[in-house]
Amino acid sequence: MSNESKNIEAPLAIVTGAARGIGAAIAQRLSSAGYAVAIWDFNGDGAAATAAELTASGRRAVSAQVDVADESQVKAATQAAEAAFGSPCLLVNNAGIRHREPLETLARASWDREIATNLTGPFVCTQILGGRMLAAGKGAIVNIASMSGSYGQAMRGAYTPSKAGIIGLTSLTAVEWGGRGIRCNAISPGMISTPAHVEAYSNEELKTAREAMVPLGRIGDGAEIADVVAFLASDAARYINGANIPVDGGVTKALLALMPVPTANGEIETTLAQLDLRS
Numbered sequence: 001m002s003n004e005s006k007n008i009e010a011p012l013a014i015v016t017g018a019a020r021g022i023g024a025a026i027a028q029r030l031s032s033a034g035y036a037v038a039i040w041d042f043n044g045d046g047a048a049a050t051a052a053e054l055t056a057s058g059r060r061a062v063s064a065q066v067d068v069a070d071e072s073q074v075k076a077a078t079q080a081a082e083a084a085f086g087s088p089c090l091l092v093n094n095a096g097i098r099h100r101e102p103l104e105t106l107a108r109a110s111w112d113r114e115i116a117t118n119l120t121g122p123f124v125c126t127q128i129l130g131g132r133m134l135a136a137g138k139g140a141i142v143n144i145a146s147m148s149g150s151y152g153q154a155m156r157g158a159y160t161p162s163k164a165g166i167i168g169l170t171s172l173t174a175v176e177w178g179g180r181g182i183r184c185n186a187i188s189p190g191m192i193s194t195p196a197h198v199e200a201y202s203n204e205e206l207k208t209a210r211e212a213m214v215p216l217g218r219i220g221d222g223a224e225i226a227d228v229v230a231f232l233a234s235d236a237a238r239y240i241n242g243a244n245i246p247v248d249g250g251v252t253k254a255l256l257a258l259m260p261v262p263t264a265n266g267e268i269e270t271t272l273a274q275l276d277l278r279s
């Protein structure tokens with residue numbers, strides 16, 4: 001635990017996987033919205049660095065090295081966060097990993113690791129932190145799923161099943177706990193530039209090819225996911241429960257616009273590319 005500044009009046013938000021990427025952007029956004037933030041990550045140094053950035057500007061944050069799938073670590077980090085800031089009112093299950101392997105040779109160990117982080121971890125955190133929220137009769141949970149949870153992503157090991165699972169966990173939590181004051185929703189990000197994708201987005205050709213799939217014409221960034229988390233956590237979203245919101249620039253609605261068609265001069269192009277040429 002590090003970077004503590006005690007203030008039991010601050011609403012406490014827990015963000016998992018917040019050492020970097022989307023999780024760090026969520027921690028920063030919630031912090032500017034007035035939350036005290038507990039930053040949990042497998043990478044303890046990275047979590048401490050995110051927390052240090054916040055506390056350096058006078059914000060309230062603690063960090064902990066936590067494997068989200070390890071119940072005893074989650075319990076210990078929960079107690080430490082509560083000691084600093086009181087009861088949690090928001091949990092963001094963001095920590096996630098991806099693995100590249102085809103289905104026919106997918107190793108059982110890879111499957112287990114991915115399911116543990118992406119699905120069992122959110123279950124463990126939901127049960128432990130949700131228990132606190134149930135006792136208080138209020139709270140919100142936001143699960144970071146993926147477009148891969150609704151559409152099969154080839155060569156991605158257990159990623160698609162794990163993300164489909166977290167969408168199911170979202171529905172279950174929303175239905176079981178909605179009547180007891182806890183809303184639970186999911187966000188399915190599309191292609192978002194984060195340290196996990198440095199290789200893809202520093203390759204200009206690959207980046208341009210991916211951008212060409214997105215109706216908004218660009219890759220997203222973590223702040224664009226964080227804004228939706230802040231909205232879902234807020235009272236403005238008080239009647240939203242059990243939703244899975246795509247934040248993907250429209251890419252998952254673009255299937256038919258990606259169908260190749262002949263152009264006037266006889267070339268083959270997608271409709272999306274043709275629309276782009278006209279603008």
Ligand SMILES: NC(=O)c1ccc[n+]([C@@H]2O[C@H](COP(=O)([O-])OP(=O)(O)OC[C@H]3O[C@@H](n4cnc5c(N)ncnc54)[C@H](O)[C@@H]3O)[C@@H](O)[C@H]2O)c1
Nearest residue numbers: 017019021022041042067068094095096146189192194196
């Ligand atoms: N970036 C994208 O394009 C994209 C798209 C769809 C969904 N997502 C989802 O958004 C989330 C964040 O993705 P990102 O791109 O920022 O990834 P990232 O790899 O940059 O960050 C993930 C963080 O989670 C941490 N983590 C991994 N396993 C953990 C564990 N067992 N316990 C605690 N922390 C753990 C890592 O240390 C890392 O800091 C993930 O759930 C991912 O599946 C990302």
